[in-house]
Amino acid sequence: MANQARVGVEGSSTVLSGVGSETLNLRKRSRPGEKFIQGTLFICGIISIFTTMGIVYVLFTESWRFFGSPEVSISEFLTSTTWQPRVGEFGIWPLLNSTLITSFIAMVVATPLGLGSAIYLSEYATPRIRSILKPILEVLAGIPTVVYGYFAISFMTPLLRLIFGTSTVQIYNMASAGLVMGIMVLPLISSMTEDALSAVPRSLREGAYGLGATRLETALNIVVPSALSGIIAAFIIGISRAVGETMIVAIAAGAGPRFTFNPFEAAETMTGHIARISSGDLGFDTIDYNSIFAIGLTLFIMTLVLNILSGYVVRRFREVYE
Amino acid sequence: MSAEPIQPLTPGSVRRLPQGEDFRRNIARRRFIGRIWRYLFFSSLIIGVIALVTLLGTIVNRSFGTVAVQERVNPATLADRPLEDLSQEELLAIAQANISGNVRRRLDREEPLAERNEAELLRIIEEFVLQREVVNSWPLSETLFNYRHIEEQAAEEFPNARLEFRSWVSWDFIVRPMSRTPALAGIRTALLGSIWMIVITMLLAFPIGVGAAIYLEEYARDNLINRIIQTNINNLAGVPSIIYGMLGLAIFVRGLEYFTSGQFLGPGGAPNGRTLISAALTMALLILPLIIINAQESIRAVPNSLRQASYGLGATQWQTIWNHVLPVALPGILTGTILGMSRAVGETAPLIVIGAATYIVTDPSGPFSSFTALPIQIYNWTSRPQDQFRDIAGAGIVVLLILLLSLNAAAILLRNRFRRSI
Amino acid sequence: MSVLHDPNPLNPNAIEARGMSIYYGAFRAVKEVSFSIESQKITALIGPSGCGKSTVLRSFNRMNDLIAVARTEGEVIFHGQNLYGPDVDAVEVRRRIGMVFQKPNPFPKSIYENIAFGPRINGWKGTKAEMDDLVEQSLRGAALWDEVKDKLKESGLSLSGGQQQRLCIARALAVEPEVILMDEPCSALDPISTLKIEELMFELRRQYTIIIVTHNMQQAARASDYTAFFLMDQDRAGMLVEYGPTDQIFKDPKDERTEQYISGRFG
């Protein structure tokens, strides 16, 4: 076998030299420059893999240390409703609970508003109105979240306290953070939904209009269902964004884990807790240090599952029109 | 013309579909419902607009307003002319005569009093001799619509104070270093920190991001490893920023402390790895997916005919990419890069986790110095209960938003320019 | 019987265009077109690309309303009323005058729901069994029933192109139109599917007025009763050159441009 192959190679080189290799050489030339460039670019691409591996490695090893320490057990972490490092209580639920409550409030605000804006922009707005209103949503999307946090504490909280009374609404509360987070997520949902809606071919709309459907009937019965996978994906990404959001909750939702379902009370979220613990002078290899990685791991898994889910929804349920 | 009457397709169904006046009513009802929903859709958009206006309004409301200023020492006892008119020597004499002990030594250590200019001396005299302080502040809305109330309150609570209109955003605010007194605090160190960080971040993220995009679009074959890279990038884009902060904390701040603190350059580095370079590395990883995905889209949009034309002339793959693909894709790539840049400027959570300093008076001197950043200061000030910190937090936000705005404006200009030249 | 009452039930014309001009913004795409379309006949609109055939067709059921820049002048008379009159509702017009498009565009719903959609939005009142019946009748009317009766729950997109187009016709039939507009309904189909649609058109002619745009001369000659030939003017506005019985247009055109166009295309 090997012999034959060599013969073949020799044979072909003979043919080439027979043509006259001084005048025309079509033999594959090695281009070290090109190879080097390709290699470098590949390394650029592979850096993202290292990033993920780094994240996973860091979260897992530090969490491993955390769960390895004597005062912590995984079952307690996953079931207990108290998180009090001082007395060695490490139950994720108070943090998780308030993360879920703030995210829920945010989605209650952002989903209808995002859907409504998207439908208006894609189905109703004249080009002129669109060109005025859409940039406003884009500006909203570009505002740093720390600014939203400022907005929550200096506008939304006083407003809530004015409406519901200062005895009902605490200075730091989940409702204010959740509402403002809803405003933050709104442009994301709106723009993803609008993309999905405008991907629905014009011919489908014309088909509906041709049967005597009104604009609303066309939008709700034909366009929205046709774009449903994209809309659901937007919704899931919205949740993921809300769950991972830090600054708004760190500023407005309150410090200190509390297990409460009352949105007008203060309760620290997972991200808020990580931010607060690490903004002190955090010593490495303390239980506090390790604990935030366990929380981070929980957060990472939650958002990862949500992101994968949204990708799955898009792929699995996408309508192929052509 | 056929003689037989029109045969309805389904005699049963005709009666089921409203006819005549019925149908007219049916349409009127549908139109009415349509109008209501249309208003609903429109109002959700308007709520977004209102939110934005309220947000900006809240910030402006806090960044401007009335302050009550009070001085312990009457300036008339120091000089016979207004202090602003005095020369450097006269100011120096006042400062030397009235400031003593620790404060004097500390100021001299920062920079000898004698070498300071008029403006600085004036500021020092106001702070340490006159002990001018802002004892209370009121937002813009009250200043405009309820000034009487401000006057009454000031007369009652601060009889010695005088009321002044104050813009918390000012040139002083931008160039002054940090201070524990809100009225004297500035954001210079934070602004410089942010600028340093963003420059290093972009130096890292732009070439790597564009390189990765070129690899994925132009070189990568559809095999397992490349599919993994692509999926991975898409998933990284959805990882919360605070997780990147934890990555940065464990790897750059802690694991690579020897390098990120600058100790490998010899003694005199930062005391730990909580430095600009750690922050920039973290931010670079954070915005890489954003840059890559955007760059990929613009590279993908370059028509294939262009590549084929170039290959047809005997160009190698890289020559084709460099001379033909990249120039066409550049406007899009730049837009994505600016998006990433804006994101990095405003990101706060990772910096908190990495442990950016909240109080620091010296300007950052290079990649290996400890630092603070604009959003960190805003967060820090916002978290304090006192009103005046809210005011300067608002002012800080104004500066941050202006910075973001100019970045985006620059992006648009740059993009249009490149677009025209192609 | 209908809201749009016909004062003269013996009027043989389903639709009559009077001095109709259609603009896209400042551009006049169609200029001063006047002609009458006879009931229960097939009328073919032919002419070179861009001469405004689709524009004319779409103006018959006010589909052009959906294009922001489009504007129609002149009158389109249907049951004695101007479709562009001030109090005429486009939704009602479209229920009476259905449309089938160039590319089959079934909704991404089940075959059953594709048919049921039109009646439902138009206020159809009846039982499930009656709807089943309507779906069957409509599919039979479009000669599709036998092919899909076992898979009504499957997506309309799962059908072949020709079947999809017939589904779109069935869908149009379900809302009981009087006129069906077809814009090159066969151009995306293979010859066999095309033939099926043509046969279907002959069947439908017994109950409906059909107006069809086609680029296929044989189709126009074979399948239509009347033919209208459009051409672009110097200023690129489409105009009606000749209109008459198909036989006459193809065998003995009065206008020499018609003659040129038809013979050029026949080769």
Ligand SMILES: Nc1ncnc2c1ncn2[C@@H]1O[C@H](COP(=O)(O)OP(=O)(O)OP(=O)(O)O)[C@@H](O)[C@H]1O
């Ligand atoms: N939505 C629109 N906006 C602006 N101009 C349009 C629009 N639709 C069509 N036109 C213009 O109107 C003219 C007539 O177009 P139309 O589609 O009616 O032609 P057609 O005869 O159907 O052509 P074809 O045989 O290619 O379908 C063309 O010049 C076209 O460019």
Ligand SMILES: [Mg+2]
């Ligand atoms: Mg056409």
